[in-house]
Amino acid sequence: MFLLPVYILYSAIAYAAEGAQVPLQKPDSLKYHPIHFAPPRAERVLLDNGIILYIFEDNEVPLLDISAVIRTGSNYDPTGKEGLAEIAGTVMRTGGTNSLTGDAVDEALDFFAGSLHVSMNRDSGLLNLSILKKDLDEGLNIFSQIITKPAFEENKLKLAKNLLIEELRRIADDPKKLAFREFKRVLYQNNPAGRFPSTLSVENIERDDLVEFHRTFFYPENIIISVTGDISKREAIAKIKQYLGSWVASGKNNVIPPIPVKQKGRIYFLSKNTPQSIIICANFAPSKKEPDAYPFEVLDFILGSGGFKSRIFQEIRNSRGLAYSTGSFYTKRSDYGVFGAYAITESDSTAKVLSLLRSIVEDARMKSIDKKELEWAIKSINNNFIFSFQSADQIAHQQLMVEYDKLPPDYLATYRDKIAKVQPEELKRAAMKYLSPDETVTFILGNESAYNQVSTRFGNVSRIEDQR
Amino acid sequence: MRILMRIFAFVLLIISFPSLGFSYEIGNRVLSYTLKNGLKILMVERHLSPTVSFYIRHRVGAVDEIDGRTGTAHLLEHMLFKGTKTIGAKNYHEEEKFLKLIAETGKQLDLEKMQGKNANKSRVQSLSERMEVLQKKHKKWFVENEIDRLYVENGGDNVNASTGQDLTTYHVSLPSNKIELWARIEADRMTGPVFREFYSERNVVMEERKQRVESEPEGQLYEQFLATAFIAHPYRRPVLGWPSDMRFLSLEYTEVFFKKYHAPNNTVIAVVGDIDPANALMIIKKYFGAIPSRHLDPSPITEEPPQKGERRVDIVADANPQMIIGYHKPALPDFDDYVFDVIECILSKGRTSRFYRVLVEEKALAESVHAANGLPGAKYNNLFAIFAKPRHPHTSAEVESAIYDEIEKLKTKTVSERELQKVKNQIKADFIRSLNSNLGLANLLSYFEAVTGSYQYITDHIKVIERVKSEDIMRVANKYLAPDNRTVAKLVYKN
Numbered sequence: 001m002f003l004l005p006v007y008i009l010y011s012a013i014a015y016a017a018e019g020a021q022v023p024l025q026k027p028d029s030l031k032y033h034p035i036h037f038a039p040p041r042a043e044r045v046l047l048d049n050g051i052i053l054y055i056f057e058d059n060e061v062p063l064l065d066i067s068a069v070i071r072t073g074s075n076y077d078p079t080g081k082e083g084l085a086e087i088a089g090t091v092m093r094t095g096g097t098n099s100l101t102g103d104a105v106d107e108a109l110d111f112f113a114g115s116l117h118v119s120m121n122r123d124s125g126l127l128n129l130s131i132l133k134k135d136l137d138e139g140l141n142i143f144s145q146i147i148t149k150p151a152f153e154e155n156k157l158k159l160a161k162n163l164l165i166e167e168l169r170r171i172a173d174d175p176k177k178l179a180f181r182e183f184k185r186v187l188y189q190n191n192p193a194g195r196f197p198s199t200l201s202v203e204n205i206e207r208d209d210l211v212e213f214h215r216t217f218f219y220p221e222n223i224i225i226s227v228t229g230d231i232s233k234r235e236a237i238a239k240i241k242q243y244l245g246s247w248v249a250s251g252k253n254n255v256i257p258p259i260p261v262k263q264k265g266r267i268y269f270l271s272k273n274t275p276q277s278i279i280i281c282a283n284f285a286p287s288k289k290e291p292d293a294y295p296f297e298v299l300d301f302i303l304g305s306g307g308f309k310s311r312i313f314q315e316i317r318n319s320r321g322l323a324y325s326t327g328s329f330y331t332k333r334s335d336y337g338v339f340g341a342y343a344i345t346e347s348d349s350t351a352k353v354l355s356l357l358r359s360i361v362e363d364a365r366m367k368s369i370d371k372k373e374l375e376w377a378i379k380s381i382n383n384n385f386i387f388s389f390q391s392a393d394q395i396a397h398q399q400l401m402v403e404y405d406k407l408p409p410d411y412l413a414t415y416r417d418k419i420a421k422v423q424p425e426e427l428k429r430a431a432m433k434y435l436s437p438d439e440t441v442t443f444i445l446g447n448e449s450a451y452n453q454v455s456t457r458f459g460n461v462s463r464i465e466d467q468r
Numbered sequence: 469m470r471i472l473m474r475i476f477a478f479v480l481l482i483i484s485f486p487s488l489g490f491s492y493e494i495g496n497r498v499l500s501y502t503l504k505n506g507l508k509i510l511m512v513e514r515h516l517s518p519t520v521s522f523y524i525r526h527r528v529g530a531v532d533e534i535d536g537r538t539g540t541a542h543l544l545e546h547m548l549f550k551g552t553k554t555i556g557a558k559n560y561h562e563e564e565k566f567l568k569l570i571a572e573t574g575k576q577l578d579l580e581k582m583q584g585k586n587a588n589k590s591r592v593q594s595l596s597e598r599m600e601v602l603q604k605k606h607k608k609w610f611v612e613n614e615i616d617r618l619y620v621e622n623g624g625d626n627v628n629a630s631t632g633q634d635l636t637t638y639h640v641s642l643p644s645n646k647i648e649l650w651a652r653i654e655a656d657r658m659t660g661p662v663f664r665e666f667y668s669e670r671n672v673v674m675e676e677r678k679q680r681v682e683s684e685p686e687g688q689l690y691e692q693f694l695a696t697a698f699i700a701h702p703y704r705r706p707v708l709g710w711p712s713d714m715r716f717l718s719l720e721y722t723e724v725f726f727k728k729y730h731a732p733n734n735t736v737i738a739v740v741g742d743i744d745p746a747n748a749l750m751i752i753k754k755y756f757g758a759i760p761s762r763h764l765d766p767s768p769i770t771e772e773p774p775q776k777g778e779r780r781v782d783i784v785a786d787a788n789p790q791m792i793i794g795y796h797k798p799a800l801p802d803f804d805d806y807v808f809d810v811i812e813c814i815l816s817k818g819r820t821s822r823f824y825r826v827l828v829e830e831k832a833l834a835e836s837v838h839a840a841n842g843l844p845g846a847k848y849n850n851l852f853a854i855f856a857k858p859r860h861p862h863t864s865a866e867v868e869s870a871i872y873d874e875i876e877k878l879k880t881k882t883v884s885e886r887e888l889q890k891v892k893n894q895i896k897a898d899f900i901r902s903l904n905s906n907l908g909l910a911n912l913l914s915y916f917e918a919v920t921g922s923y924q925y926i927t928d929h930i931k932v933i934e935r936v937k938s939e940d941i942m943r944v945a946n947k948y949l950a951p952d953n954r955t956v957a958k959l960v961y962k963n
Binding site: 024025026027028030032033034035037058060061062063094103106107109110111112113114130132159162163166167169170172173174175273274275276306307308309314317318319320321322323324325344345346376379380382383384385386387389390391392 | 649
């Protein structure tokens with residue numbers, strides 16, 4: 001059935017073009033027909049009980065994705081019970097519901113090959129269900145029960161705690177994991193974002209804490225759901241209403257975790273006997289809501305997140321061969337942002353790479369950014385924008401997060417325009433405002449020889465201990 | 469005129485393809501085409517997003533390297549981001565002079581350094597200085613990272629490449645109006661790459677190894693595991709290479725290696741997304757059609773002799789215990805390989821899998837236990853492997869013995885119909901999920917076309933899986949999962 005047309009195609013198309021080499025045009029002078037892209041819009045519906053629903057239909061594959069975003073997260077963990085949100089999320093998934101045991105949930109999901117994940121971030125919780133269209137009812141039944149009446153079976157709680165404790169024991173086996181965790185601990189001092197689970201805090205968590213966690217955060221007004229894939233708007237609304245429409249809960253979350261505050265710049269050093277050093281130089285940066293976020297995004301792209309051509313990559317990796325992983329990141333949250341320049345380099349090059357990172361960032365403060373480099377960054381960011389909308393799931397999620405982060409409704413629609421308008425002097429201003437070396441928190445994980453290099457060259461290095 | 473007519477015929481044919489909504493039938497939507505030079509092209513048209521994903525797979529990997537030159541395939545992959553004679557060159561004629569001088573100086577410097585303790589220090593010093601001067605001068609004649617710049621500036625997403633034991637892969641997604649840019653760049657780097665900055669890139673790759681292996685006990689464990697499980701087949705060697713080879717990888721050999729294997733008749737391309745296939749094919753032919761095919765030298769690959777007894781290796785490290793157990797088995801498309809796909813799921817897919825239920829939950833011995841079929845490559849006979857981390861205070865030995873208990877059950881007890889059906893449902897659903905992205909589908913189609921000779925391996929995979937019976941599982945478990953056929957590698961805590 002398939003072979004025949006291919007055979008015909010072959011003979012039909014094999015014209016002369018396969019013979020001669022065409023003269024090569026300069027890649028920059030290639031012409032493209034324009035693409036007029038506007039972010040596709042998911043439908044938004046508000047249910048009577050307060051649940052907000054986003055729907056996007058796509059019939060390419062007989063799959064459905066149902067996600068719920070809940071305003072919660074590990075930033076709300078009580079002191080001394082760090083790990084609560086994470087454990088609660090896991091045991092919601094594994095610990096059964098009022099009418100189904102945890103084992104029965106696993107059995108059902110595995111048999112119809114549905115995947116259901118519950119994950120907890122710093123400032124949100126996420127449930128994601130992926131099922132074949134035919135399993136919609138069975139899947140939604142489990143999904144809704146887990147959200148509304150989780151049972152938190154004791155044996156599953158014990159398992160989750162023990163597995164997390166084992167994971168903590170193993171953190172230092174992966175230097176990158178250890179480094180990023182301890183980096184956040186020093187960056188977010190005196191803030192919930194800088195607190196992490198420890199063996200002790202996990203042992204302190206009891207079933208009552210999970211019940212209380214669920215009661216506090218799981219209520220219709222605190223949840224946004226998206227339904228995407230092979231389903232019509234009408235059916236999606238009807239099904240969510242059927243399983244979650246009559247849900248009422250009296251939870252109330254009044255706590256707003258504090259925003260981390262800037263600190264005095266300093267070098268922190270965590271000693272580990274390893275052949276490479278992991279270096280991160282971080283500053284607080286604008287939040288998604290601030291107008292400065294646009295120039296800063298472009299600045300970060302130029303400095304280290306714009307691929308091979310970005311300055312840090314080009315200088316440290318390309319020209320000098322000093323690192324395989326190097327660049328920068330700009331984590332934009334709704335209430336604050338963080339910029340980091342990083343490199344993983346052999347121990348002997350630690351001080352050299354740190355001073356390179358510093359001078360590249362310093363250059364952005366002192367020198368104007370070349371117009372051509374700015375144009376490259378703007379073009380790159382804006383041309384890549386469509387890749388945030390590749391799947392039905394992604395399309396709805398983008399829009400959902402705009403509402404979750406309380407951004408203006410035209411945030412996505414105006415994003416590219418705002419990037420396009422960024423001016424060279426704004427970059428320098430943003431660099432001056434946010435990347436002061438006096439406020440740079442530098443974190444290094446490395447061996448004793450790296451420590452000696454850094455303290456000799458830069459002085460005043462604070463040693464920290466790995467805390468678990 | 470003639471050409472127009474033919475394109476028209478082509479378009480008609482495409483329209484006459486049944487556009488089936490069921491993804492199980494994705495095979496019917498794949499357009500497969502072979503250029504005269506042997507280049508294989510697979511295309512799938514779909515329009516949810518105005519983007520298109522491209523995969524290029526060359527049938528060459530670490531297995532094709534000669535001993536003493538391990539890491540060449542991977543370093544070559546890095547070199548193909550350094551531009552071509554027409555991308556990145558300011559004046560190639562002038563630049564070439566410096567490239568030659570750098571190559572010559574680099575070669576002499578390597579030869580001197582290879583003497584180790586007997587190396588002439590002052591010669592090393594003077595050559596290094598000369599090298600530095602030449603590299604500086606060379607920089608004036610080219611623009612760095614132009615391939616990446618072109619892709620990124622045009623919206624390129626997932627611009628990357630990878631090297632494995634069997635294949636080398638270059639992939640990128642672009643806005644759908646930029647197919648020509650991709651063809652322009654890729655056809656050029658398939659024929660006229662310029663190996664700029666070879667020596668500094670060699671250092672980057674050494675850093676990559678330090679990061680992935682020397683700093684990570686898990687990386688060391690895996691490397692030693694393979695080196696123990698295979699004694700003759702090249703799968704025994706790490707893709708990144710052995711450090712002593714990597715330090716002195718040769719520019720000359722890298723060029724030879726490139727010419728030998730990056731031929732159109734050794735290459736598969738997959739294009740998936742918002743395309744008009746007739747137009748896409750025309751562009752591909754325009755750029756790739758003229759690349760001459762090459763005689764492929766079928767160098768023999770040493771076969772792994774049958775294992776005649778258990779092999780064990782300990783790796784002492786400052787890390788918590790973990791282990792890998794591996795059994796030799798045939799590669800796909802052998803029917804027994806499909807049976808191993810089923811066994812993999814029975815043992816470790818999901819919370820109802822046997823390893824999770826018994827070792828993690830009931831006996832509480834392990835933090836995690838995972839099975840993986842088909843390591844470290846898929847083209848040659850490979851391993852069925854089990855990765856386990858004990859949970860303190862339990863030991864690797866306890867976990868190992870519990871794993872063997874589960875393997876014993878496979879050999880002696882029938883798998884229930886329900887359990888078998890569950891696993892088949894999971895394999896089917898995973899396949900459907902993998903179709904949900906352009907990049908994912910391009911990845912699958914090109915991978916299996918390159919490894920097995922036909923993408924239909926993957927579109928028909930589930931049909932063969934459906935035929936697997938519980939007797940097959942018992943037979944395969946008895947045949948391959950035997951103590952004499954296994955290798956056990958353990959991380960042992962340094963005290």
